[in-house]
Amino acid sequence: MVSSQRRQVRRVLAELIATRGIMPLLMKVRNGGHWTPDEKLELIRHLRRMVRLSPYLIALLLPGSILFLPIYAWWLDRRRVRRGD
Incomplete structure (x- = not known):
């Protein structure tokens, strides 16, 4: 999980x-x-x-966004699953 987070941070910064x-x-x-x-x-x-x-920036800029981070992480994970699987 930590490596995934670091990868995403590097991607956003790049x-x-x-x-x-x-x-x-x-x-x-x-x-x-x-x-x-x-x-x-x-x-x-x-x-x-x-x-x-x-999507990354909106989730971080909204008021109270820290409360939505677990939901946002679940949603991002759900998008990786191919439709039809």
């Missing part, structure tokens, strides 16, 4: 580190610049990474 460059990219248009097609693709990649992390 994804968060990979999205580091999103803020300057988002602020480019706000500061009067324009996105190039390559920058638009990079933005899409960053947003997809963040969407994959959203």
Whole structure:
């Protein structure tokens, strides 16, 4: 169980580190610049990474989320079971 938790922590941290460059990219248009097609693709990649992390982050940001962690762990475990098994 501990190794699984560590693996998930490493995964979340790796994804968060990979999205580091999103803020300057988002602020480019706000500061009067324009996105190039390559920058638009990079933005899409960053947003997809963040969407994959959203279940983890939502569970941690909600008030009282510590109470829901056992339920959340059960739900994540249930998703690994293939449909039809």
